[in-house]
Amino acid sequence: MRSGPAPGGTYLLGDLTVNRIGLGAKRLGRDRDRAAALLRRAVDSGINHIDTAAFYPTYAEPGHEEHDFAALGWANDVIRRALAPYPADLVIATKVGPTPDGLARPDQLRGQVEANLRALGRDHLDLVYLRQHGLDSIAEHFGALAELRQAGLIRHLGISNVRPSHLAEAETIAPVVALQNRYGIDFGRVNDEILRACHARNIAFVPFFALAGPGRERGGVSESDAVVAFARSAGVSPAQARIAWTLSRGPHVLAIPGTSSAAHLAENLQAGDLLRLPGIGALGTGDSGE
Numbered sequence: 001m002r003s004g005p006a007p008g009g010t011y012l013l014g015d016l017t018v019n020r021i022g023l024g025a026k027r028l029g030r031d032r033d034r035a036a037a038l039l040r041r042a043v044d045s046g047i048n049h050i051d052t053a054a055f056y057p058t059y060a061e062p063g064h065e066e067h068d069f070a071a072l073g074w075a076n077d078v079i080r081r082a083l084a085p086y087p088a089d090l091v092i093a094t095k096v097g098p099t100p101d102g103l104a105r106p107d108q109l110r111g112q113v114e115a116n117l118r119a120l121g122r123d124h125l126d127l128v129y130l131r132q133h134g135l136d137s138i139a140e141h142f143g144a145l146a147e148l149r150q151a152g153l154i155r156h157l158g159i160s161n162v163r164p165s166h167l168a169e170a171e172t173i174a175p176v177v178a179l180q181n182r183y184g185i186d187f188g189r190v191n192d193e194i195l196r197a198c199h200a201r202n203i204a205f206v207p208f209f210a211l212a213g214p215g216r217e218r219g220g221v222s223e224s225d226a227v228v229a230f231a232r233s234a235g236v237s238p239a240q241a242r243i244a245w246t247l248s249r250g251p252h253v254l255a256i257p258g259t260s261s262a263a264h265l266a267e268n269l270q271a272g273d274l275l276r277l278p279g280i281g282a283l284g285t286g287d288s289g290e
């Protein structure tokens with residue numbers, strides 16, 4: 001059990017305090033027992049923000065293409081088996097929207113929320129993101145989740161895969177506490193505007209693919225000469241440099257690196273201690289045009 005201050009500090013997600021370094025459940029691997037052990041180790045190490053979804057973990061054979069992956073769909077079940085009864089300070093964020101046939105209709109979202117409640121063994125969900133895809137307006141979908149929040153099934157709402165216009169629209173419907181978009185050193189600065197908008201509105205910005213970068217679903221840590229050189233000179237790993245860089249983008253940025261490895265989990269947690277590395281903020285100022 002880790003004692004002392006959380007590496008990287010904490011953030012108030014709505015009314016829930018989370019450590020800025022959490023865990024993404026998308027990469028829990030293929031073995032449920034190992035995944036359960038990893039989740040217990042994460043919580044014992046001080047992680048109190050787990051990002052999940054009913055369709056996690058996902059898995060791709062090495063060498064497969066970006067979109068050639070399977071959703072195994074047992075992450076919530078393993079989280080419940082490993083961690084329930086849940087520690088009082090544990091925040092589990094989940095997301096709804098995707099179905100095997102594309103984006104859910106607004107009237108299907110209640111069923112998805114209820115499925116998450118059942119699988120996680122909760123009577124309410126701490127944070128639910130609308131993970132949208134291809135909508136110009138998210139008003140109907142987000143409105144459906146706002147009703148579920150009013151009904152007490154959801155404590156806080158977030159949005160994912162969105163543009164600044166979606167954020168503005170959502171805020172006219174219900175409070176948004178977190179926004180989850182892809183963001184990392186080699187993605188270019190396409191999400192800088194929305195990252196700043198989140199800071200100004202006291203909304204957590206929660207980047208995904210911060211390690212995988214353009215490799216996206218393939219996973220792994222994106223290769224970059226600049227990051228490798230920086231990491232070598234600082235005596236840290238490229239993954240740690242990437243996590244520290246994302247945290248350096250603002251006090252409202254939360255890291256949710258995905259891993260199936262206990263060694264990587266420990267390494268990622270230490271990245272919070274690297275925030276003050278000289279030059280960390282200058283990494284990733286180039287624009288790959290991505």
Ligand SMILES: NC(=O)c1ccc[n+]([C@@H]2O[C@H](COP(=O)([O-])OP(=O)(O)OC[C@H]3O[C@@H](n4cnc5c(N)ncnc54)[C@H](OP(=O)(O)O)[C@@H]3O)[C@@H](O)[C@H]2O)c1
Binds near residue numbers: 210263
């Ligand atoms: N809202 C959305 O649309 C969306 C989309 C994608 C992801 N997400 C969320 O965001 C989280 C993060 O994204 P992600 O998991 O896809 O990608 P990521 O965190 O950028 O990268 C994960 C990959 O990095 C590797 N890794 C992690 N730590 C490492 C370390 N210290 N050294 C070397 N390799 C390391 C992992 O492999 P190992 O298993 O070998 O460590 C895994 O392949 C997800 O888990 C999920 O919760 C949300």
